[in-house]
């Protein structure tokens with residue numbers, strides 16, 4: 001079975017225990033305004049233009065039969081409506097500034113690839129992490145991928161928003177060693193405002209997942225003024241400790257570089273001026289979610 005991926009990260013150290021290979025599946029039902037992987041939001045073909053790498057040679061423009069590319073104000077501009085994804089510009093670009101960000105991959109091929117790095121992951125207590133996008137947006141492929149990894153003896157982690165049917169989540173339970181669960185906002189109205197969807201399904205799935213007895217790590221992305229507020233963090237901490245006392249919570253610093261990726265896609269970013277929290281502030285947040293019940 002083939003699935004759609006947009007990236008593979010090798011030797012990842014923040015996506016679960018030990019050193020891991022992280023596979024990013026394309027497509028997500030949420031639209032978090034701060035998403036640091038905007039290239040993983042939509043399913044389907046996509047192209048990004050990394051203008052920082054462009055040497056303005058014009059080779060891509062000459063190669064494009066659809067006349068989708070031109071130079072505007074000293075930069076390559078793309079008319080995405082005209083692009084037929086023929087890849088001529090990608091092949092001609094000498095500086096790899098043009099890049100396709102969608103890729104079809106066989107589950108078997110990915111298992112083989114992860115297996116090749118097994119020497120590093122095994123020694124460190126790592127394995128594979130299936131991330132996205134939202135892996136459960138491609139439920140059958142995710143299931144096949146997880147089954148294949150387990151059959152090859154590779155420890156598995158999944159990073160999920162849990163915005164999926166309980167049936168899909170239940171189906172993968174036997175093949176997942178560790179869940180990394182994002183809880184972003186506890187207030188339903190705020191959740192709808194900033195992610196585009198209600199959090200009811202997420203919270204209901206979280207309760208069911210805890211009952212199923214699987215190892216879970218809750219992760220909260222710290223978005224200045226949105227999720228990183230005392231009220232929200234206290235609310236999530238209370239919800240988690242009431243549902244599952246002892247479940248660890250981790251805070252993830254704001255990624256201030258995400259805006260660059262939006263420019264590659266000619267998409268708007270919600271706030272270019274925001275910066276990541278300092279190490280001291282991050283430590284304060286970490287202690288706060290650990291200590292407050």
Ligand code: SF4
Nearest residue numbers: 064083084086087089
């Ligand atoms: S992928 Fe093909 S059609 Fe699209 S911009 Fe590049 S050369 Fe033009």
Ligand code: SF4
Nearest residue numbers: 054055057058060093
């Ligand atoms: S081929 Fe690559 S380097 Fe040359 S103008 Fe196009 S994007 Fe820039």
